Amino acid sequence: NTGDDFEHFGLHISxxxxxxxxxxxxxxxxxxxxxxxxxxxxxAEAGRQVGLDTWFRLGDKDLAVHLYRSQRLGQGVSLTQVxxxxxxxxxxxxxIVPMSDDAVRTQVESDIGVLSFQEYFxxxxxxxxxxxxxxxxxxVAAPSPAFxxxxxxxxxxxxxxxxxxxxxxxDPILSLPxxxxxxxxxxxxxxxxxxxVQGQSIKGPTVKIMRELDLLCxxxxxxxxxxxxxxxxxxxxxxxxxxxxxAAMGLAVHSAAIVMNTLQDKIxxxxxxxNISQTL
Amino acid sequence: NTGDDFEHFGLHISxxxxxxxxxxxxxxxxxxxxxxxxxxxxxAEAGRQVGLDTWFRLGDKDLAVHLYRSQRLGQGVSLTQVxxxxxxxxxxxxxIVPMSDDAVRTQVESDIGVLSFQEYFxxxxxxxxxxxxxxxxxxVAAPSPAFxxxxxxxxxxxxxxxxxxxxxxxDPILSLPxxxxxxxxxxxxxxxxxxxVQGQSIKGPTVKIMRELDLLCxxxxxxxxxxxxxxxxxxxxxxxxxxxxxAAMGLAVHSAAIVMNTLQDKIxxxxxxxNISQTL
Numbered sequence: 001n002t003g004d005d006f007e008h009f010g011l012h013i014s015x016x017x018x019x020x021x022x023x024x025x026x027x028x029x030x031x032x033x034x035x036x037x038x039x040x041x042x043x044a045e046a047g048r049q050v051g052l053d054t055w056f057r058l059g060d061k062d063l064a065v066h067l068y069r070s071q072r073l074g075q076g077v078s079l080t081q082v083x084x085x086x087x088x089x090x091x092x093x094x095x096i097v098p099m100s101d102d103a104v105r106t107q108v109e110s111d112i113g114v115l116s117f118q119e120y121f122x123x124x125x126x127x128x129x130x131x132x133x134x135x136x137x138x139x140v141a142a143p144s145p146a147f148x149x150x151x152x153x154x155x156x157x158x159x160x161x162x163x164x165x166x167x168x169x170x171d172p173i174l175s176l177p178x179x180x181x182x183x184x185x186x187x188x189x190x191x192x193x194x195x196x197v198q199g200q201s202i203k204g205p206t207v208k209i210m211r212e213l214d215l216l217c218x219x220x221x222x223x224x225x226x227x228x229x230x231x232x233x234x235x236x237x238x239x240x241x242x243x244x245x246x247a248a249m250g251l252a253v254h255s256a257a258i259v260m261n262t263l264q265d266k267i268x269x270x271x272x273x274x275n276i277s278q279t280l
Numbered sequence: 281n282t283g284d285d286f287e288h289f290g291l292h293i294s295x296x297x298x299x300x301x302x303x304x305x306x307x308x309x310x311x312x313x314x315x316x317x318x319x320x321x322x323x324a325e326a327g328r329q330v331g332l333d334t335w336f337r338l339g340d341k342d343l344a345v346h347l348y349r350s351q352r353l354g355q356g357v358s359l360t361q362v363x364x365x366x367x368x369x370x371x372x373x374x375x376i377v378p379m380s381d382d383a384v385r386t387q388v389e390s391d392i393g394v395l396s397f398q399e400y401f402x403x404x405x406x407x408x409x410x411x412x413x414x415x416x417x418x419x420v421a422a423p424s425p426a427f428x429x430x431x432x433x434x435x436x437x438x439x440x441x442x443x444x445x446x447x448x449x450x451d452p453i454l455s456l457p458x459x460x461x462x463x464x465x466x467x468x469x470x471x472x473x474x475x476x477v478q479g480q481s482i483k484g485p486t487v488k489i490m491r492e493l494d495l496l497c498x499x500x501x502x503x504x505x506x507x508x509x510x511x512x513x514x515x516x517x518x519x520x521x522x523x524x525x526x527a528a529m530g531l532a533v534h535s536a537a538i539v540m541n542t543l544q545d546k547i548x549x550x551x552x553x554x555n556i557s558q559t560l
Binding site: 047 | 287288289290291292320322323324325326327329330331332333340341343344345347348350351353354365366369
């Protein structure tokens with residue numbers, strides 16, 4: 001998802017791609033929950049004296065990545081290529097592919113005005129009441145070629161929609177022109193992992209936003225969001241009572257422990273998802 | 281002089297303004313001869329791992345200033361205003377005024393191709409042979425309003441052209457449209473301090489460039505460069521033999537100790553220049 005991307009101090013920042021990069025490189029800052037491990041804050045410290053905006057905290061090591069990305073983009077290289085180069089520099093074998101090389105910017109309509117994603121999420125800590133979410137530039141954005149290639153790759157076995165925020169993190173991707181059609185056309189199982197457990201968000205403002213958008217906060221509503229493309233949905237064991245209701249929508253329903261606190265939890269859920277994909 | 285300005289990693293860097301700022305704020309790095317005192321290099325260190333270009337070294341504290349400037353320019357604020365804000369933040373009472381709010385970029389034609397100023401000066405350490413120097417954008421650049429105001433300020437007593445590189449540091453300013461005429465029109469004494477002593481540069485590649493441009497490396501040639509606008513020239517005592525020759529060009533010639541190694545040297549020369557200005 002590059003709807004979270006933004007330009008700050010003239011730099012191009014890609015928070016989602018960076019989080020993946022740092023996590024897969026085992027360099028993520030587990031204390032903060034974002035940014036890089038063993039981070040230092042010398043620039044931010046000096047920035048305070050100069051009067052630099054401090055609501056988006058930039059660590060020194062993190063900043064080096066933003067400088068690199070900004071330089072490469074300025075040289076005309078695509079965001080996809082920059083991601084590839086960063087993965088290579090950090091010895092990450094997994095392909096991190098941005099949804100698009102074109103600028104898409106998530107904008108949150110709220111009770112305090114229209115906010116960029118970072119203004120909503122970081123600066124205002126998700127407190128404003130959301131009335132609508134737009135993805136500026138989406139109409140003319142093309143899915144990145146590497147993204148399309150992966151959808152058409154014969155080795156592709158399944159598409160997993162992780163328990164991310166459906167409105168802020170998944171919808172920007174699915175709203176790319178032709179994307180939903182291409183996912184359907186590729187014919188591979190699409191497995192959705194519910195971001196809700198017992199009507200509560202696993203993480204972040206999902207439920208808060210659902211309430212503000214007058215949606216029921218249950219797995220059935222989640223299933224509806226993805227109904228046109230999903231093959232299966234994985235709900236938490238605690239939500240098993242909803243199985244028949246969701247299955248009636250034409251989806252395969254599986255239950256598992258979907259709250260991931262430890263690395264082992266993540267490995268277990270990943271294995272479960274692979275196993276499920278083989279049954280579809 | 282903003283001909284040295286450049287965009288690097290998406291940031292707007294103003295080396296000349298920053299050098300003035302750090303020096304007047306008594307924060308300059310006297311060991312390195314550039315940048316800020318007590319500097320740290322965490323971003324550059326992390327940048328090395330990412331593959332960031334390292335030929336232009338950016339300290340963490342220095343970087344904070346570039347981030348601030350880039351952000352403010354991105355918000356549509358003029359470079360003049362950014363300089364004003366930075367002076368205020370660093371408690372510098374002196375007005376540091378950029379020559380122009382428009383982009384002017386010094387380009388050096390050399391035996392290895394056309395180089396930006398920083399590529400010539402920093403990346404290639406002034407080694408390439410210079411055949412010509414251009415100021416890209418100069419034809420459509422306006423002198424900054426604050427610069428013009430200072431020329432028309434009734435409190436202005438004299439204009440001092442410091443012993444900087446005439447081709448790289450002074451000529452960008454004097455090449456601004458209407459500038460030479462405005463300087464003449466303001467009617468105040470213009471005092472040039474020679475950048476040469478006994479045919480050698482006080483600092484930097486002045487003499488090297490003069491040779492490459494087939495110019496004689498003497499104070500007479502310097503006087504010729506500024507002849508149309510200068511009232512007086514201050515040469516080093518060691519060059520007193522040239523006095524009559526230069527005076528014949530219609531300039532008042534003063535001699536002094538113009539090599540500044542210590543702060544006291546600088547104070548002494550400044551006092552001398554003020555005294556000279558009062559005789560003109």
